Amino acid sequence: MTSDDASDRTNGLLAAGGGVYAARQSGLFQIGAGGEERNLYQSWMPEQALPTLAIATAGDLLLAGINGGVARSQDGGASWTAQPFRAPAPLVTCLALSPKFEEDGCALAGAFEDGVFRSTDGGESWIAVNHGLFDHSVYSLALSPNFAHDGIACVGTGSGIYRSKNGGRLWWDLTMPAGDETVLSLAIAESGALFAGCEAHGLLRSRDAGESWEALLETEGAVNGVALAKDGALIAQVDDGVWLSRDDAASWSELAADNVDCMALGADGETLLLAMADGSIRQLYI
Secondary structure, eight states: OOOSOTTOOEEEEEEETTEEEEEETTEEEEEOTTSOEEETTTTTSTTSOOOEEEEEEETTEEEEEEBTEEEEESSTTSSOEEEEOSSSOOBEEEEEEOTTHHHHOOEEEEETTTEEEEESSTTSOOEEOOTTOOOOOEEEEEEOTTHHHHOOEEEEETTEEEEESSTTSSOEEEOOTTSSOOEEEEEEOTTOOEEEEESSSOEEEESSTTSSOEEEEOOSSOEEEEEEOTTSOEEEEETTEEEEESSTTSSOEEEEOSOEEEEEEOTTSSEEEEEETTSOEEEEEO
């Protein structure tokens, strides 16, 4: 799978519905199994590049993080409406849907300088939910696999991690081992363990809601992504390379040396998609 523009950075990647969605500087693209690409904004804004940083989907509903709020489509990308957030217009960097989204319509969005926004109507309307969130520079967002029942959400900010136990209505900051730490990526396991990819202190894990932490991967680079595969494998994107551990971080092997913009697990939880700097999408069986 390749893009015509090798300089068009991919900011987010998502596998769903038998295809792949790529959130790029030029817009949002759907990539078919044969590599064919379709700009989903073409009928909405055909003459304007619309940088997109995040994508979430449930059935035919698509939500895309853009400058100013969230773009929303209810028909698989055929038509769009902009759901603006409060002024000044925020840059939405990350999106997460409740695992029971089709029932509760709950979604959270993180913004670069404006904190967290919450929707309970499928993304039609959003409100700021920043009570207790003292750092509004949000880089990453993760919901518990049991979010519909436990309400646990975490956001990574420029100074550490904030955790909510009530669906994002109220936040508490977690103590990080090195003090203030920019957290670029997050994942929450079925067990409740929290994985945090840091800008300067590698990949960390907490099994007790942030009371204590263990270093899983020490690196000089930034951990831009973390993924938990279906078979228990742990995957980390360090700078523009990707590493894999099958033994609970006791050892690591290199999957890709460089040139990776971002990564995402396939819908089956057993394949890994890599958005490469040349615009191509690589698929690896892990």
